[in-house]
Amino acid sequence: MPFVLISVQTGMKHTIRSDVGMTVSIIRIIMQWMSVIATLISNIFYNKLSVQYFNMRKDYEKFLSTFIPTAYRTKYFFVLSLTMICLFIVRIVAFYSIMASIRSINNIRGYSFPYFAMAGAFFPVAITTLSGFNFYMEMLHFRFYAIQINYRLSELLAQSQTFPKYQTNAQKMIISCEISDRVDELIILYARLEETLLILNNAENSVLGFYFLNKLFELIIHGFLEFLTVAGYSSISITSDVFTQNILNNILGVIEIVLMVLNCENFMKEVLLIPIIKYVRFSLFFKINYLDRKHSKNSA
Numbered sequence: 001m002p003f004v005l006i007s008v009q010t011g012m013k014h015t016i017r018s019d020v021g022m023t024v025s026i027i028r029i030i031m032q033w034m035s036v037i038a039t040l041i042s043n044i045f046y047n048k049l050s051v052q053y054f055n056m057r058k059d060y061e062k063f064l065s066t067f068i069p070t071a072y073r074t075k076y077f078f079v080l081s082l083t084m085i086c087l088f089i090v091r092i093v094a095f096y097s098i099m100a101s102i103r104s105i106n107n108i109r110g111y112s113f114p115y116f117a118m119a120g121a122f123f124p125v126a127i128t129t130l131s132g133f134n135f136y137m138e139m140l141h142f143r144f145y146a147i148q149i150n151y152r153l154s155e156l157l158a159q160s161q162t163f164p165k166y167q168t169n170a171q172k173m174i175i176s177c178e179i180s181d182r183v184d185e186l187i188i189l190y191a192r193l194e195e196t197l198l199i200l201n202n203a204e205n206s207v208l209g210f211y212f213l214n215k216l217f218e219l220i221i222h223g224f225l226e227f228l229t230v231a232g233y234s235s236i237s238i239t240s241d242v243f244t245q246n247i248l249n250n251i252l253g254v255i256e257i258v259l260m261v262l263n264c265e266n267f268m269k270e271v272l273l274i275p276i277i278k279y280v281r282f283s284l285f286f287k288i289n290y291l292d293r294k295h296s297k298n299s300a
Contacts, residue, residue, distance in 0.1 A: 028221040032124035035214040039131060042206040049203040056196045057141065063192065064145060067185045072151040077144050080263075081137065087256060088133045092126055094249045128214040129256070131207055136260050138204070139267055142197055146270035149189055156182055215257055222250050 043050070160179050226247070 024221055024224060028217055029124070031217050032128070032214055035210045035217075036124045036127045039127070039207050039210045042210070046203045046206075049199060053196065053199040053203050056199055060145070060192055060196050064148060064189060067182075067189060068148050068152050072148055073144075077140060080140060084133060084136050084140075084259065087252065087259070088129060091129050091249070091252050091256065094252065124214070125218060128211055128218070131211050132215075132256060132260060135204055135208055135211070136263055138200060139260075139263050142193070142200075143263065143267040143270055145189075145193055146267060149186055149193070150270055153183075153186055156186075212257075215253065219250060219253055222253075226250070 156179050160176065
C-alpha cells in the first residue's frame, strides 16, 4: 500500500501542477482504501449473520412458493436486474478505460505510470461499486417478495367482496373461512419477511454506511479534479474523449445511487400496502360472523 501511494504520488506530479489537487487525490485514495478495508473487516465480523441471512432467505423463498405458487411481474424484475448488471459492467469498464487513457497520455510525455499503481487507485472504487450492487440485488429480492404478497392479497380482497348470488349463506361462510385461512398465511409470510429483512439490515448496516461515505468522497473529489482540469491546473493536455469519459463516469455514479435509493423507496411503498391484510382479516371476521348468525336464524 505505501509503495502504491508513492507511485501514485509520482504519477500525480507528472499529471497535476496543483499541490492541492495532488493532496486531494492522495487523500481520496487513502480514504477509499480505508473504506474498503473497513468493509472487509465488517464482512468478516458479521460473517455468521450473513450466512444466517442467506439460509433464511432460501427458506423464505421455498415458503413463499408454497403459499403463492404463481409469480407476478417476473419480466419487470428481470429488466431491473439486467439494468443494474449492465450499469455495473459499464462502470467497471469505464474506470479502467480512463486508467488506460491516462497511462497512454503519460507514456507520450515520457513517464510510464505503473499498471499496479493505477489499479490500486481504482480498485477501491470497483469494490465499492460491487458492494452497492449486491445490496441493490438483495433489496430487489425483498421488493419481489412484497409484491407477491400484495398481488395475492388483492386477489383475496376482490374475492371476498364478490360472492355469486346463487350461493347459500353456508357456502359463502365456507368460502369466507377459506379466504381467511389464506390471509393468515399472508400474515405469516409478512412476519417472516420482516424477520429476514432485520437480519439483512444488521449484517449490511455498516457496509452500506461505508458505501455511501465512499460514494460521497468519490463524487465530490472527482468533481473537484475535473474543475482543476478545466481551470488549467493539469500538467498534461487532457483530450476531449478522456474528459468526456470522466464526466460520464461521474454521471453513472449518480445514476447508481439514484437507482439504489429508488429501489429502497419502492420497497417501502410495497411494504406500507401490506398492513391492508389486517383490514381484510377483520372484514372477513365480521362477514363470517354475520353469515353465521344469518344461517343460524334461517335454520331456526
